[in-house]
Amino acid sequence: MAQEAHGAIYDLLAVRGVSRRDFLKYCSYVAAMLGLSEAAAPAIAAAVEKGSKLKPALWLNGGSCTGCTESMAQVDSPDVATIVLELLSLNYFETVMAAAGEHAEKNIQDTIAAGGYLLIYEGSVMTGEDGNTLLVNGHKGTDILKEAAESADAIIAVGACAVDGGWVAAHPNPAGATGVQAFLDVEGVKTPVVNIPCCPMNPEWVVAMVVQWLLVAEDDPATFLAKTELLGKSYDDRLTGRNVTLLYPKYVVGSTIHDNCPRRGHFENGDFVTEFGSAEEAMGYCLYKVGCKGPQTFTQCPITRWNRSVSWCVQSGAPCIGCGAISWVDNNTPFFKRLSSMQMGDGLGYVQPGSVAAVVGGVAAAALVAHGLGMKAAGRIGPDGPPTETVKKHDRKRQAKGGDK
Amino acid sequence: MARVVVDPLTRIEGHMRVECEVQDNKVVDAWVSGTLYRGMETVLLDRSPEDAFYVSQRICGVCPISHSHASSQATEDALGIKIPEGGRLVRNLLEAAQFLHSHILWFYNLTALDYVSPVNALSANIADTYALAQAAGTKAADFGAVATRLKAFVDNGQLSIFSGHYWDHPGYALPPELDLIATTHYLEALEMQAVANEIVAIIAGKFSHPMTSVPGGTAFVPTVERLDDILFRFIRVKEFIDTALIPDTLAIAPFILDAAGYGAGTGNFLSWGVFEKSSLVPEERYLPRGFAQGLAAEGVTPEDVTEDVTRAWYSSATGLNPAQGETVAKFTEYDMSNFPGETDQYSWGKAVRCKGKSTESGPLARMIVAYLAEKGGADLTGGAAGVRTPAALIDSTLEALGVGGKPEVLVSLLGRVAARNLEAAYVADLALVWVNETIEAIKGGDAKFWQAAETDAGDGVGAWEAPRGSVAHWIGIKGGKIDHYQVVAPTTWNTCPRDDSGVRGPLEEALVGAPIADPERPLEILRIGHSFDP
Numbered sequence: 001m002a003q004e005a006h007g008a009i010y011d012l013l014a015v016r017g018v019s020r021r022d023f024l025k026y027c028s029y030v031a032a033m034l035g036l037s038e039a040a041a042p043a044i045a046a047a048v049e050k051g052s053k054l055k056p057a058l059w060l061n062g063g064s065c066t067g068c069t070e071s072m073a074q075v076d077s078p079d080v081a082t083i084v085l086e087l088l089s090l091n092y093f094e095t096v097m098a099a100a101g102e103h104a105e106k107n108i109q110d111t112i113a114a115g116g117y118l119l120i121y122e123g124s125v126m127t128g129e130d131g132n133t134l135l136v137n138g139h140k141g142t143d144i145l146k147e148a149a150e151s152a153d154a155i156i157a158v159g160a161c162a163v164d165g166g167w168v169a170a171h172p173n174p175a176g177a178t179g180v181q182a183f184l185d186v187e188g189v190k191t192p193v194v195n196i197p198c199c200p201m202n203p204e205w206v207v208a209m210v211v212q213w214l215l216v217a218e219d220d221p222a223t224f225l226a227k228t229e230l231l232g233k234s235y236d237d238r239l240t241g242r243n244v245t246l247l248y249p250k251y252v253v254g255s256t257i258h259d260n261c262p263r264r265g266h267f268e269n270g271d272f273v274t275e276f277g278s279a280e281e282a283m284g285y286c287l288y289k290v291g292c293k294g295p296q297t298f299t300q301c302p303i304t305r306w307n308r309s310v311s312w313c314v315q316s317g318a319p320c321i322g323c324g325a326i327s328w329v330d331n332n333t334p335f336f337k338r339l340s341s342m343q344m345g346d347g348l349g350y351v352q353p354g355s356v357a358a359v360v361g362g363v364a365a366a367a368l369v370a371h372g373l374g375m376k377a378a379g380r381i382g383p384d385g386p387p388t389e390t391v392k393k394h395d396r397k398r399q400a401k402g403g404d405k
Numbered sequence: 406m407a408r409v410v411v412d413p414l415t416r417i418e419g420h421m422r423v424e425c426e427v428q429d430n431k432v433v434d435a436w437v438s439g440t441l442y443r444g445m446e447t448v449l450l451d452r453s454p455e456d457a458f459y460v461s462q463r464i465c466g467v468c469p470i471s472h473s474h475a476s477s478q479a480t481e482d483a484l485g486i487k488i489p490e491g492g493r494l495v496r497n498l499l500e501a502a503q504f505l506h507s508h509i510l511w512f513y514n515l516t517a518l519d520y521v522s523p524v525n526a527l528s529a530n531i532a533d534t535y536a537l538a539q540a541a542g543t544k545a546a547d548f549g550a551v552a553t554r555l556k557a558f559v560d561n562g563q564l565s566i567f568s569g570h571y572w573d574h575p576g577y578a579l580p581p582e583l584d585l586i587a588t589t590h591y592l593e594a595l596e597m598q599a600v601a602n603e604i605v606a607i608i609a610g611k612f613s614h615p616m617t618s619v620p621g622g623t624a625f626v627p628t629v630e631r632l633d634d635i636l637f638r639f640i641r642v643k644e645f646i647d648t649a650l651i652p653d654t655l656a657i658a659p660f661i662l663d664a665a666g667y668g669a670g671t672g673n674f675l676s677w678g679v680f681e682k683s684s685l686v687p688e689e690r691y692l693p694r695g696f697a698q699g700l701a702a703e704g705v706t707p708e709d710v711t712e713d714v715t716r717a718w719y720s721s722a723t724g725l726n727p728a729q730g731e732t733v734a735k736f737t738e739y740d741m742s743n744f745p746g747e748t749d750q751y752s753w754g755k756a757v758r759c760k761g762k763s764t765e766s767g768p769l770a771r772m773i774v775a776y777l778a779e780k781g782g783a784d785l786t787g788g789a790a791g792v793r794t795p796a797a798l799i800d801s802t803l804e805a806l807g808v809g810g811k812p813e814v815l816v817s818l819l820g821r822v823a824a825r826n827l828e829a830a831y832v833a834d835l836a837l838v839w840v841n842e843t844i845e846a847i848k849g850g851d852a853k854f855w856q857a858a859e860t861d862a863g864d865g866v867g868a869w870e871a872p873r874g875s876v877a878h879w880i881g882i883k884g885g886k887i888d889h890y891q892v893v894a895p896t897t898w899n900t901c902p903r904d905d906s907g908v909r910g911p912l913e914e915a916l917v918g919a920p921i922a923d924p925e926r927p928l929e930i931l932r933i934g935h936s937f938d939p
Binding site for chain 1: 413443453465514598734736
């Protein structure tokens with residue numbers, strides 16, 4: 001049993017003053033995120049413990065701001081979580097690795113040659129100016145991604161830019177940005193991609209997915225998608241002209257921010273903030289009237305929260321800008337205006353891909369397209385943004401009565 | 406003659422290439438290339454000014470707060486908004502948290518690996534390590550446990566982020582005990598940078614990409630309870646700076662004194678000024694606005710800025726002030742073999758100039774401008790007791806290193822490293838003052854945090870400082886929509902290419918003359934590159 005084991009992980013834990021009990025507690029937390037019961041915690045601990053060799057991984061930066069790397073550095077309980085991450089041998093990670101130049105590049109080449117690694121990709125895929133908008137040691141960023149993706153066991157696309165191009169792909173997309181899945185579809189690379197949304201992504205969501213990969217990869221990496229609870233969503237990628245199906249962890253996109261918002265009660269009661277820094281804000285009223293995109297944004301932010309759970313956007317007084325949505329800048333600007341329909345954008349949510357394994361073969365993709373809501377449905381194409389409302393009927397009534405408290 | 410190329414220069418934000426011509430183990434020429442173009446300025450057009458606050462900060466995930474503050478200030482300047490006192494105080498706290506996060510992360514987790522070898526630390530004698538820590542006045546920890554952990558890590562044979570590097574380079578000259586101390590603090594720094602960022606999250610929802618310093622002030626309403634949460638975190642971070650960052654800097658410096666002899670750069674320094682006082686006058690900021698040629702101070706305004714693009718991959722006009730600036734990408738090729746060929750272009754960075762001069766920005770520039778201001782009679786304590794000001798910090802450090810009264814030695818690689826850490830000490834002192842000031846300000850319950858705009862048109866500029874350099878955003882607003890947007894990002898100042906007259910950028914100039922002990926393993930290029938925290 002895991003509790004009796006004396007693997008390398010427990011030695012590492014002991015050195016850092018982390019008890020097995022703490023570690024199992026952490027594994028329960030990861031299990032909950034992965035949609036497993038607490039009974040799975042020992043299995044997670046066992047899987048984490050049994051590898052004497054670290055699993056190789058590459059963290060590539062595309063057209064990134066390094067914000068997702070920064071976010072990763074803010075992960076909770078680092079004493080435990082970093083140990084989980086230390087089970088990866090991060091052979092290439094530009095922002096933190098010691099080596100540079102050709103010495104760094106050798107790490108990447110050796111890892112690709114050996115195969116059997118996890119690829120984590122941060123930032124947009126840069127295709128503009130014939131791929132010259134991103135150059136690393138004379139290679140186009142797109143060529144590096146393609147080569148690394150082809151030989152990887154699995155890919156985690158971290159953050160909005162890797163998911164669908166993020167802000168970089170916003171109108172008029174001057175540098176020809178797109179997401180990892182859209183790019184790999186064009187290149188015909190079939191390696192499974194799991195997307196972790198938001199700008200930046202939440203580090204806890206990445207840790208949970210890395211653990212899931214470790215659990216599966218130990219036996220057979222080819223079963224990664226089939227054994228992972230995912231939800232799918234399709235969208236029309238304007239750059240590649242393709243309908244692209246994205247897979248997300250269910251624990252991230254299973255419900256809206258609005259569903260789990262601690263300010264939800266004020267929404268129901270009609271208690272709204274209408275001005276920043278106001279007395280209403282001090283009372284924690286609902287931010288819907290200053291543009292909050294919580295109702296149509298499907299992420300776990302209110303539950304996971306940010307920076308080791310000390311806060312999150314709405315808790316600090318800022319309306320959600322929907323950075324977890326597809327084409328989040330075009331679909332959600334102007335940020336301080338309410339969309340004229342709360343069901344706009346991602347209104348239909350994310351769908352169960354049925355047999356996820358089939359998605360890899362492209363079979364279930366057609367079903368997803370039928371359910372999918374993309375840019376067209378959101379009505380957003382030009383620079384004027386989606387339809388927004390000026391004053392709602394109920395606002396007029398409230399104003400007639402003398403407005404908000 | 407040989408070409409030495411470092412691409413990618415790792416441990417930075419973004420993507421950068423450094424190419425040097427090396428002769429007789431000395432750099433005789435250098436080209437620095439920014440190798441990523443995303444087009445932020447174009448994406449912002451036709452959107453609302455507040456959208457620029459949220460989107461433009463995504464230029465940089467390491468200093469998004471400074472970008473967001475510059476963006477909001479540009480809009481406030483354009484629309485004639487004067488932010489209320491509460492907004493000013495909250496923004497200072499937020500900016501301070503980011504500065505402390507950034508400087509700690511930079512020293513321990515990014516540049517330290519150019520001087521400190523975690524592999525060499527394995528040879529440390531544990532008892533001697535404690536003795537050395539005590540002698541250096543730096544923080545002790547369970548050094549034995551860290552050594553055990555390191556050994557297990559190295560014995561495993563997979564060095565992860567430490568793999569592939571030339572740890573046997575003669576430049577790694579610290580005693581193993583000091584390597585072990587610094588490696589221990591490397592691990593603690595990972596914790597401290599996260600603590601600093603918890604302050605960011607309390608005020609702004611999350612880091613990276615803060616949410617609350619919207620045009621007009623802040624959306625965050627502080628309570629005494631929240632300020633308590635902020636205060637105890639600032640105290641922890643300040644304690645780490647005083648007991649680790651500063652003593653470690655002084656302990657390592659004697660082993661790298663040669664770094665005081667090269668890496669000087671262009672010797673022109675810009676600070677837009679950062680950390681606002683009630684007057685909201687840039688020249689009166691805690692770190693004031695100013696320009697210096699060598700150690701001679703003068704005034705400066707955003708109108709002094711021009712951007713040349715002859716050597717960059719743009720087809721737009723050259724030599725414009727960003728208020729009229731354009732950004733039209735046009736890649737040609739990268740080929741430095743016959744530079745300066747008439748059409749040679751080599752970077753996505755524009756050659757930004759201040760008063761026509763190739764100008765360094767960042768902590769060294771800010772500390773020199775502040776130092777000169779203090780020597781000229783300015784009071785940078787903010788009226789609070791116990792604040793160690795830039796001049797006091799610089800003078801005492803020069804004294805400790807045996808070069809008292811010689812501030813000119815600051816203009817070097819070693820000076821640039823030291824200036825950043827000294828600035829962290831000043832900002833940490835101020836942060837505690839500001840938390841208490843904010844607690845006082847909210848006591849009456851009538852503090853104001855946000856001010857609405859009265860118009861929907863105008864032109865403005867927000868010129869501010871990020872941890873790594875001077876940042877300015879220029880905005881033109883018509884009918885509530887953005888019709889002009891230009892950014893000069895902090896690192897553009899330092900890593901820009903040659904201008905139209907062929908004058909090198911500050912990092913290029915800092916590389917020229919640097920010794921390269923082993924061209925196959927150009928450690929000195931990493932040190933100089935990282936000293937600018939690009």
